[in-house]
Amino acid sequence: MRNVKYTSTRLNLKLLLSGLLCLLVLCCSSLVHASSSTATSQQEETITVPLSDWNKLKTNLIEADASIKSSNLSLNEAQSLTVKQATELQELKIINEERAKDLTALKDINKKQGEELAKASEVITEQASSLEKASTSLDELKAEIKNNKRTEQRLRRQRDTWAISNAALFLAGALRR
Template structure:
């Protein structure tokens, strides 16, 4: 920010010096034009100025020339800085364009990944449902197996009971026959 103020002050100083030179140039031009319109045979008019005033005027003119030269240097520096900034701006635009393309590609990849995640989520849901059905079927099979074992045990007990009853009946019948 301080550089900008300093540059602005320099620019204002340059503009002021340029305006002074322009006024001086116009005055000199009009004097030269007036002098060219005057008959050549007439002697050129001269102005008598005291030496101290002449020295002051000469010193001020040298200061103005130095100021104009400094302003010119600063203007050249500002111009080169502007050219450099324009080049950098073009480079930044190219980089920005490349990044925008990369961002678009990343968004497309992100969308594809989102779609694949949705598909995977659907498959997981389907697999969960299949596993739930399989688990329910397995539970039913376990219950049927338990029921079948109970039935087998009951039938075995009944068979064993009938067999024991038959043996006892046979023994009673054989004992009754023996008696």
């Protein structure tokens, strides 16, 4: 049994060493490949340009860079204005919503006042009708009172006339006797 154990340990050791050796070969080959690819990428290609063209290119590049910076500043200003306008627009929307609510409330108040005015108009019409009836009734009463006074005066005159005529007849009758 000892022999089998020893053989199995040796076999495991050989397998481990061969695995490490494969790993080492793999690492070395990838390092070689990486160094060869970096060596080719480090070499830059060069172009020969006359100095006057180079200066023109350099001037154009400086102008383009200044133009880009200016455009970036303008863009930043435009963006800040847009943000500011968006904020102001939101504030205006809130104000409009509040005003719409106020307007709705005022419309409701106006509607209620209109209803109250209509009721008041009906009451005024009824009162005018009542006043007209009262005025007519008052005129009738005045006319009736006037007629009653005339009748009263006429009846007094008749009574006084009868009283005087009765007194005269009584005196005439008493004197004759």
